[in-house]
Amino acid sequence: MIFLGDEQADLMVGPQQQTKIRILHPGGGSAYAISYRPQKIVEGFSGGDKPHILHIGHYHKLGSFFIRNIHVQLAGTFESQTPFMIRKGLAAHKGSYINRAELAEDGTVLNLEQQLVPFYE
Secondary structure: OOOOOOOEEEEEEOOOOOEEEEEEOOOOOOOOOOOHHHHHHHHOOOHHHOOOEEEEOOOOOEEEEEEOOEEEEEEOEOOOOOHHHHHHOOOOOEEEEEEEEEEOOOOOEEEEEEEEEEOOO
16 A cells, blocks of 8 residues: 555546546535535646546545546445534445546546445445
């Protein structure tokens, strides 16, 4: 295991190391709509700082979106609903994704296949 940082890290992958995958552990709580927090995060990126793929943790939710030409995934969790989540009325979406991507030489994501791997108790 390699420590990449406390809150975010950018991984450069692909044929010419031109595809930026950002992994992010933001703050704040879950919103009513699952897509709200990812939308607000992506809206905050300047044009030159946008990743091609954004993988977001922290919210214990599963979701996949395409926003501002960024493939966004909510990472899910493998932790059951906690007493805090029960008090707040928050569900734990257990599971994650397996991704397979076709990447261009310039870093563009030509195709992203996402396999949802849910975990049921």
